Amino acid sequence: MEHGVPMQSPGESVLWNGIRTGARPKNSSSDWWYEDVSTLSFSLYKRLIAVMECRGVKQEIIAGSLAFYAKRYLPGLNRCQVSGESSTRLTPMALGSPPSVEDQKIFLEEIDRLLPAEKGQVPTKFLFGLLRTAMILQVSPPCLSNLEKRIGLQLAQATPEDLLMPNFSYSMETLYDVDCVQRILEYFLAMDQVTGGASPCSIEDGQLMGSPSLTPVTMVAKLIDGYLAEVAPDVKLKLPKFQALAAAVPEYARPLDDGLYRAIDIYLKSHPWLADSEREQLCRLMDCQKLSLEACTHAVQNERLPLES
Incomplete structure (x- = not known):
């Protein structure tokens, strides 16, 4: 050429x-x-x-x-x-x-x-x-x-802003291409399973080598939660798509669910028309035992959460 x-x-x-x-x-x-x-x-x-x-x-x-x-x-x-x-x-x-x-x-x-x-x-x-x-x-x-x-x-090296790719499809179903991020995450998780999934981040990953809590998969979990919080205000983002991406992160990858709770809260605030059953379904993604004291206190007073939460 x-x-x-x-x-x-x-x-x-x-x-x-x-x-x-x-x-x-x-x-x-x-x-x-x-x-x-x-x-x-x-x-x-x-x-x-x-x-x-x-x-x-x-x-x-x-x-x-x-x-x-x-x-x-x-x-x-x-x-x-x-x-x-x-x-x-x-x-x-x-x-x-x-x-x-x-x-x-x-x-x-x-x-x-x-x-x-x-x-x-x-x-x-x-x-x-x-x-x-x-x-x-x-x-x-x-x-x-x-x-x-x-x-x-190398998803662990990305930032939430990197993932904010506009949706270039003709349908314009959502502002951002959430499907693309889902595929990228799946590629990462498949490779993480192959490599054992527990090796600490290296200096190339932007962290100090040997840190016991920061592994690539925990960094990616935090990244995805941050991305979910960024795209949650999109009123066109359907619940199944938001839920699928949040659920794709393995439970063990989130030491705390604070980031996930923040994303869910933003989504609930931006989608007030959700039925109680849908809100309950979304909140089941979280483990209340993995919320910090601050997040737990906020959740108890949060009127957007279903009563059973």
């Missing part, structure tokens, strides 16, 4: 030789070459990546280059950047005409195939940006599924 990405330029051979021979500025970081090689045509860039993989360059460095290259030629990724970034960090895409939607779809699917498959090699926020862009472009189902699986592998 060459449409929308640069064709070979006079400086390509110089850049290629510079990378191949290991030429680099003094006192530079490992990403000094990202911007230079982002001007290469995609066919040559792929050859460069293949050579670097053969020579044992670290996967995280290659992933960083791929992310930089992708942001240069996928306008949607720039819109996903964190607000407040310097405008000089925006890609030159804005200076010229962007690639066609079809070219962007093909390009994104190629980037997905090139990204390292190992957990933690690709920044989690970049994967979420890539997934959002893939949804907008309506890439192939296998590509979407693969991106969701990639995120599922």
Whole structure:
């Protein structure tokens, strides 16, 4: 795919030789070459990546280059950047005409195939940006599924804001794509069972190694509860969908149910028309024995809860 990405330029051979021979500025970081090689045509860039993989360059460095290259030629990724970034960090895409939607779809699917498959090699926020862009472009189902699986592998590194992906489906049933989050969670839980599910978080997961209470599954449980609290005010969010996501988190993953209680309370407040039987059904997701004293005190005085709670 060459449409929308640069064709070979006079400086390509110089850049290629510079990378191949290991030429680099003094006192530079490992990403000094990202911007230079982002001007290469995609066919040559792929050859460069293949050579670097053969020579044992670290996967995280290659992933960083791929992310930089992708942001240069996928306008949607720039819109996903964190607000407040310097405008000089925006890609030159804005200076010229962007690639066609079809070219962007093909390009994104190629980037997905090139990204390292190992957990933690690709920044989690970049994967979420890539997934959002893939949804907008309506890439192939296998590509979407693969991106969701990639995120599922490192879901413990995400934030509730990362999960707030708009619903791009024609039905617009809900404001956010809750089904996508459900699938990502299921991928995580399937892998967590394979790996034993009890290993403490590493430094890469953003926590101190060896912490007895913070494991990936407990972090993900807190993440999902936070996400549920964010989407609960959506009046279009049906009870079965909210309930299914809340129930998908294993009971052992929640040392406390305070986060779940907060999400349920927000949902009840935003959906006052629920029948008593529906409210009871929702509250059965909680274990009152796992509420803190503060949450328990609040629950006792909470008129939104069914009397039997």
